[in-house]
Amino acid sequence: MRYLPKSESERREMLAVCGAASLEDLFSHLPADAKLNRALDIPDGKSEYEIVDYFREQADRNATGYPSFLGAGVYYHYRPVLVDTVVSRGEFLTSYTPYQAEIAQGTLTTIFEFQTMVCQLTGMEVANASMYDGSSAVPEAAMMAVRITGRDQILASRTVHPEYREVLRTYAQHQGMPITEFGYDSESGAVDLADLEAKLSGKVAAVIVQSPNFFGIVEDIKAAAALAHKHGALLVMVFTEAVSLGLLEPPRDADIVAGELQSFAITPSYGGPYAGIIATKEKFIRQIPGRLVGETKDSRGNRAFCLTLSTREQHIRREKATSNICTNQALIALMATVFMSVYGKEGLRELAEQNLAKAHYLADGMQKRFAGPFFNEFVVKCAAPDAVNEKLLAKKIIGGLPLGNFYPELKDCMLLCATEMNKRGHMDEVKSAF
Amino acid sequence: MRYLPKSESERREMLAVCGAASLEDLFSHLPADAKLNRALDIPDGKSEYEIVDYFREQADRNATGYPSFLGAGVYYHYRPVLVDTVVSRGEFLTSYTPYQAEIAQGTLTTIFEFQTMVCQLTGMEVANASMYDGSSAVPEAAMMAVRITGRDQILASRTVHPEYREVLRTYAQHQGMPITEFGYDSESGAVDLADLEAKLSGKVAAVIVQSPNFFGIVEDIKAAAALAHKHGALLVMVFTEAVSLGLLEPPRDADIVAGELQSFAITPSYGGPYAGIIATKEKFIRQIPGRLVGETKDSRGNRAFCLTLSTREQHIRREKATSNICTNQALIALMATVFMSVYGKEGLRELAEQNLAKAHYLADGMQKRFAGPFFNEFVVKCAAPDAVNEKLLAKKIIGGLPLGNFYPELKDCMLLCATEMNKRGHMDEVKSAF
Amino acid sequence: MILKTRPHLTQNEPLLFESSSPGKKGYQLPPLDVPAVDPIAALGADQVRGEIEGFPEVSEVETIRHFTRLSTWNYAIDLGLYPLGSCTMKYNPRVNELVARTEALAWAHPYQPESLSQGAMEIMAELERCLAEITGMDAVTLQPAAGAHGEMTGIMLIRSLLEKRGDARKKILIPDSAHGTNPATAHMCGYAVQNIASNLNGLVDVASLERAMDETVAGLMITNPNTLGVFEENIVEITKIVHAKGGLVYMDGANMNALVGIARPGDFGVDVMHLNLHKTFSTPHGGGGPGSGAVAVKKHLEPFLPYPRMQRAGDQWTFNYDLPDSIGKVRAFYGNFGVLVRALAYIMAHGGDGLRRATMDAVLNANYIRHMLEPYYDLPYKAPSMHECVFSDDRQAKKGVRTGDIAKRLIDYGFHPYTVSFPLIVHGAMMIEPTETEGKREIDLFVEALISIAEEVDTDPQLVLGAPYLTRTSRVDEVTAARKPIVRWRPKATASTAAD
Amino acid sequence: MILKTRPHLTQNEPLLFESSSPGKKGYQLPPLDVPAVDPIAALGADQVRGEIEGFPEVSEVETIRHFTRLSTWNYAIDLGLYPLGSCTMKYNPRVNELVARTEALAWAHPYQPESLSQGAMEIMAELERCLAEITGMDAVTLQPAAGAHGEMTGIMLIRSLLEKRGDARKKILIPDSAHGTNPATAHMCGYAVQNIASNLNGLVDVASLERAMDETVAGLMITNPNTLGVFEENIVEITKIVHAKGGLVYMDGANMNALVGIARPGDFGVDVMHLNLHKTFSTPHGGGGPGSGAVAVKKHLEPFLPYPRMQRAGDQWTFNYDLPDSIGKVRAFYGNFGVLVRALAYIMAHGGDGLRRATMDAVLNANYIRHMLEPYYDLPYKAPSMHECVFSDDRQAKKGVRTGDIAKRLIDYGFHPYTVSFPLIVHGAMMIEPTETEGKREIDLFVEALISIAEEVDTDPQLVLGAPYLTRTSRVDEVTAARKPIVRWRPKATASTAAD
Ligand SMILES: Cc1ncc(COP(=O)(O)O)c(C=O)c1O
Numbered sequence A, B: 001m002r003y004l005p006k007s008e009s010e011r012r013e014m015l016a017v018c019g020a021a022s023l024e025d026l027f028s029h030l031p032a033d034a035k036l037n038r039a040l041d042i043p044d045g046k047s048e049y050e051i052v053d054y055f056r057e058q059a060d061r062n063a064t065g066y067p068s069f070l071g072a073g074v075y076y077h078y079r080p081v082l083v084d085t086v087v088s089r090g091e092f093l094t095s096y097t098p099y100q101a102e103i104a105q106g107t108l109t110t111i112f113e114f115q116t117m118v119c120q121l122t123g124m125e126v127a128n129a130s131m132y133d134g135s136s137a138v139p140e141a142a143m144m145a146v147r148i149t150g151r152d153q154i155l156a157s158r159t160v161h162p163e164y165r166e167v168l169r170t171y172a173q174h175q176g177m178p179i180t181e182f183g184y185d186s187e188s189g190a191v192d193l194a195d196l197e198a199k200l201s202g203k204v205a206a207v208i209v210q211s212p213n214f215f216g217i218v219e220d221i222k223a224a225a226a227l228a229h230k231h232g233a234l235l236v237m238v239f240t241e242a243v244s245l246g247l248l249e250p251p252r253d254a255d256i257v258a259g260e261l262q263s264f265a266i267t268p269s270y271g272g273p274y275a276g277i278i279a280t281k282e283k284f285i286r287q288i289p290g291r292l293v294g295e296t297k298d299s300r301g302n303r304a305f306c307l308t309l310s311t312r313e314q315h316i317r318r319e320k321a322t323s324n325i326c327t328n329q330a331l332i333a334l335m336a337t338v339f340m341s342v343y344g345k346e347g348l349r350e351l352a353e354q355n356l357a358k359a360h361y362l363a364d365g366m367q368k369r370f371a372g373p374f375f376n377e378f379v380v381k382c383a384a385p386d387a388v389n390e391k392l393l394a395k396k397i398i399g400g401l402p403l404g405n406f407y408p409e410l411k412d413c414m415l416l417c418a419t420e421m422n423k424r425g426h427m428d429e430v431k432s433a434f
Numbered sequence C, D: 001m002i003l004k005t006r007p008h009l010t011q012n013e014p015l016l017f018e019s020s021s022p023g024k025k026g027y028q029l030p031p032l033d034v035p036a037v038d039p040i041a042a043l044g045a046d047q048v049r050g051e052i053e054g055f056p057e058v059s060e061v062e063t064i065r066h067f068t069r070l071s072t073w074n075y076a077i078d079l080g081l082y083p084l085g086s087c088t089m090k091y092n093p094r095v096n097e098l099v100a101r102t103e104a105l106a107w108a109h110p111y112q113p114e115s116l117s118q119g120a121m122e123i124m125a126e127l128e129r130c131l132a133e134i135t136g137m138d139a140v141t142l143q144p145a146a147g148a149h150g151e152m153t154g155i156m157l158i159r160s161l162l163e164k165r166g167d168a169r170k171k172i173l174i175p176d177s178a179h180g181t182n183p184a185t186a187h188m189c190g191y192a193v194q195n196i197a198s199n200l201n202g203l204v205d206v207a208s209l210e211r212a213m214d215e216t217v218a219g220l221m222i223t224n225p226n227t228l229g230v231f232e233e234n235i236v237e238i239t240k241i242v243h244a245k246g247g248l249v250y251m252d253g254a255n256m257n258a259l260v261g262i263a264r265p266g267d268f269g270v271d272v273m274h275l276n277l278h279k280t281f282s283t284p285h286g287g288g289g290p291g292s293g294a295v296a297v298k299k300h301l302e303p304f305l306p307y308p309r310m311q312r313a314g315d316q317w318t319f320n321y322d323l324p325d326s327i328g329k330v331r332a333f334y335g336n337f338g339v340l341v342r343a344l345a346y347i348m349a350h351g352g353d354g355l356r357r358a359t360m361d362a363v364l365n366a367n368y369i370r371h372m373l374e375p376y377y378d379l380p381y382k383a384p385s386m387h388e389c390v391f392s393d394d395r396q397a398k399k400g401v402r403t404g405d406i407a408k409r410l411i412d413y414g415f416h417p418y419t420v421s422f423p424l425i426v427h428g429a430m431m432i433e434p435t436e437t438e439g440k441r442e443i444d445l446f447v448e449a450l451i452s453i454a455e456e457v458d459t460d461p462q463l464v465l466g467a468p469y470l471t472r473t474s475r476v477d478e479v480t481a482a483r484k485p486i487v488r489w490r491p492k493a494t495a496s497t498a499a500d
């Protein structure tokens, strides 16, 4: 077998050293009732070419080449070719967590750059090396707030991505961390600050707000933070569309930022792998979950990087760790790092402005459900979202996300997204389908 | 521009050092009548994404996914994924000819391995680092034979790839190297040894025979070599289908082997780039064209490799060089090297046997034009080759090569090829089209 | 003698921020085909940021050089044996990278219509089937993003089942040899952790377990083979003890590379377990992720699995969200799909028999190393080894050389170190997992290196203490890093020279 | 001071043959879906070989490690400045690699029907158009595989035209500064070579040319800018002199990176020229190829171009083989199509104005280096530099240090050396071509390195003579290699240790 680099004679030599007569001998000490006494019911090993064919066949049963207006937490953006060039290098692809700093300075340096760029984008002071994704970063941020404040209640806006809130509920259920949701303003589509204020109390550890929110509306983080802070709670700002950070005022008033970098050259890949982040203020550094890379020196005095503050982590602190996370999303974070390097200061701005322009072109003349300012997504009213989507599918266009499942009160609404990849002609077709 | 790594301020600083006020200043010494006074008529620079779109659009106007039964010097074979993995490494892709051995041992070692494997396959003693392709290797081999023998005439079999013979004629025309062709046996499709013998004389430098020949027939190289040697001529053996070397007796009786390695994981790529080779006997090493890598030691006594015998080459010997070749096909030769490493001793045999089986399955029951033994190509008789191909095209199958253009006497014939990539079902469809 | 490496120059490289210059660009966007929109008009001046201070400004060639140069500072499987115990650093087949990039898979949106996602769903369904067969379990969820995430999912499943039975219970039992994620997970799921001391053979002490197991215990988290690489010989009895008291058995499947095709947790009493697809099933570790922590369960836990679950409706796959007992989602969407594609490609390449052969070669390699090194290093537990073996630095410590020092010296010999100081029950642990994708030659060089280091420790311990010498970065001061953490670049902090 | 590199360990690696073991496999084929055929029955026993002696037998993981390890022994553009004069080692954009692998282009068979090849043909036609515009010529053939191949094509074109006029003539004039391919090519085309000495400025001496040019001369092969990187200021006069005597002017276009968008050979009297697409148009050098040596001609040479020529038939491209005056094919099929795709992608990325800007940056870089280094190295010719500058080792030679030694020392400083000992008219030449894809930072480091080496030559010439020190392979003994050439591995020759 091509993945097993041994000849039969080598196996025999090695078995002899082990004092075993056969490979099966090596397992003779296993209790008989724990052993499998038949072959696995998995077809014989296949050649590379058959494997490629199989996945192509499956891919042919998926949509290909459909222009799409789906967003809702997963965005279509151009992917610079350099991204795969870099992450395909075996030195990045086939290494592991940089425990041994002396032979992992490549990975460590890129993570340090990643942490820095996440701080620059979010206006935070420290950022970790990545979380599984945006959705799981949210409960981790909430737990962090609980540790910091010593309080236990969480207030989450209903405009936070519905799946993120579901994940928050799952994580929270056994931690004695009650979650309360607050509403949105039915006019603007932004958080209902009055409802938030009403629900705030001295027991609240964190207020969680997303911007741009699930409806695409840019939130007033300053105002939400002011309310939270008034009650001694932390403000957790969530983002799902990282490209917006190229244009929007960073959430400097937030205490913790939890977000998803999928927009930064990470393919949609049917839902993952993506890369989540948590960023915060310097003073909360010891409560941050996940890995952190720090700058130091080697014994010759050269700048060097290493994993640091690992006493926060499970392999040292065990049940008292800030999180159980171990393997994170390093290679995906590297994709985002390369993306940020390629686009850079001017590029990210231009990219964000193109998104703004595209979405506003698409929205123009449509019946928008909400009046608040929006970035590259917006909610549009239509009697039968599914029917509109069917019409578009007939033209080989994938429409927007009908909102009825997540928001029963918005069952006559659809969330549409337009990015730099959407062409004007297709947008015109979408408009005419309503 | 993304390929120009300078900011405007850096340009200004550098211009200042040069004592120039502007970039245009750097060209002020060019005579005015030699200068272009308008912009180039080439559209504005495009983004990566537009470039990808353009080539996709062009690709969409080419055949995709058609099973094909074309061979005739260019063969469809599986391409191990490792090939692109290796040649995409910047260290191989973006380096040049290994003039500076101390920082090119990677390339040098792979070429040494390449040379060795070509020798092992062909039964020759030395091989060069590559030629442009198989077709240009043929005249280079002929010129080599002329230098070795001091004679000037070349006898080439009509069963050598017609395009290779055309290239031979082009190269030969101004070198006082007359080319005479000899025929094939109309029964067997192999060289007509009687015709060869009749045309041989003490003026002949080389006899050129291809095996498997253009009709797919395996030639009797031993017999042809015996005739050539009897008249003091060299025997040049040509191959276009390198996979056949996995199964066929190597041409040990030949003096020079000139061939094409396209079959070794080199995509058809509409005709190039491919990799030619020349291999020969040790005693002719100083007459071989192109680059050679040799083993030596470094000053610390470690094994090392370097370019060697460069006094044969144009940059030293100028008009007395063995050839004018400079840049060769190194990266493509590396593809073949990786291919040979992946398939190895057993794999190349199994691959060749699969080709044999597929072609014989396809040929079975068809009206073969020639009776000689064949490898993975054969000539089939049919009244109207073009009509058959049209019928197949309607089924999205690309048929064989009608032979009328190259061999007027075979205008009712088609050359068909079947490799490990051709599926039985498609072969059955081809059979039924005749 | 160092046989495997020679020093060679590598390029220095500053941070991206340090090589930026205003106006340098690595990107170009297609021209906008719609009217530009003034951000301030659209969003309000308060909402529009100024420039991203300090953000990189580099060209394309600088970007590729930056990351290429940095990459050369890394060790990787593609360069050699990577014997990090417990991490199963096996060869990552490149065909898996290719298929994961198939356009209609890589660019599939999780909310695209199910009718246009049948291929992706079929892939997930087939992987679930294979993993159930391999583990001997009844159902699999692919949602968890890594092993620890799978553990959390699994313990929540246990909790939900117990809650449904009427009592979530209080504690989880965990052997003291367990990985740190186990106790951390139990804690996140609202359980207290009770450690079970290992017996003299490094195994779960059945008597202690019996004593600890009562109706306040929700279950046992066990790793099998355990972190010493030893198969829990009493596993059937152990699971019976737990079950007898109404508890459930969670198995940490990080070490499944020792069992695939040989033994199935489902057959020896495990109720729920995770698999690390990035270990056993060869998906690349990528410098620390992504992974996948698929969780396999027995029938009785199936109703509690995260939603949605795939099910057949006629000839189509559909997602079922209507699962009232589900613990809920543990992450958005369906899992690390791109990782799942790779894992299935790996399983297909091996096939059933090939997977078993891989397991046998993995165990052969570990046993060979164990036998070759036993004369030189202390082997604290003598039970038969499966896929890894754990030595201690006991003999070398007498010369003042610890496992971490030997690890650093191994670097000079051209190898990534083994896992250092884990499991905690071995003082000065040296945990070696070669995996099946190492040939005899590479393993022999590794063995020779460790023997040579053992000799160095005898003759010249200082040599080992100062290692590594042949790396561009010598021993890194981790203490200072933690004392005053600098976790991001700032303009002022760069006194280092341009060519740093 | 060496600012750019630090030593780091790299993996040793034996040859593939040395790590083979019988039965190891790196491949698997799909099962045969037709009956197997007995080779001996089908071909005869005489025609069937035994096993391929010595051929590799290694697994997939060993293959990837083999080549990955070897790759780390190479320097490359992706690692830094590669200032090989005359080679135009510029950045190779990665998008070009992507588009060249587009399935329907990479897998197109040259004999597939024209109707199913329109995309490929359109790409070639568009590239021909762009190259004609850039060179100011009338027609382009893409068939030649590299520069030297293009030269051969071009000289054959000249010969064919002259033959058609009645006299092929005898000689080709070539400046003594020319690249070796020029005389070698002329010889292959049946011409005698007459050298034209350069004048004191390194330029073609117009008077000598005038003297040499007569009716026996078929033409002049000129390189412009010449190999000193100097624009032939009398080029218009030169071409007139040649034309006046019925000769033709061939331009070696290897240095077109100095002219694109600034000046066009077609406008200053050139009849035929080649372009090295692997230089000027950024296609990767790949360790020595593949390249493309497209040839551009004026109208009067067009009928002689290699067949087939593309032409329009309605809305389709077709190949025309019916060209009675054609010199014939110079290679099978249509050229190095995969290289052509990359070159067109490069041209599209820059656009007309971008190409001009690239030229200007290339010339700026060369002039900057020249100015910075002039105080330290002898500049034998003072004419203004275009895209490269040529120093000599004159000052350093006095200390016994030659250009080749300085080159080796540059390696320690983290750079690929410049071109050594070419052009021949400069004794001890140091030929430096930075290209436009180098930033100021990299160039400054290069300048500092050469200045530092100049100081080392003054203070410690032995240091320079022993270089390089920081490479895994120290100075290589090329003399022994040539004296008793070992150009292939043989089993007996491997006394070297397993871990070599
Ligand atoms: C025994 C064991 N359990 C659990 C884990 C955690 O898995 P992951 O890193 O995928 O979260 C690991 C990982 O190193 C491990 O070795």
Ligand SMILES: Cc1ncc(COP(=O)(O)O)c(C=O)c1O
Pocket (backbone or CB within 6 Å): B325, B326, B327, D086, D087, D146, D147, D148, D149, D179, D181, D182, D223, D227, D252, D254, D255, D276, D291, D293
């Ligand atoms: C001036 C000059 N002419 C011709 C050539 C030959 O080009 P190629 O190597 O593409 O055959 C070169 C290549 O180095 C060159 O520098």
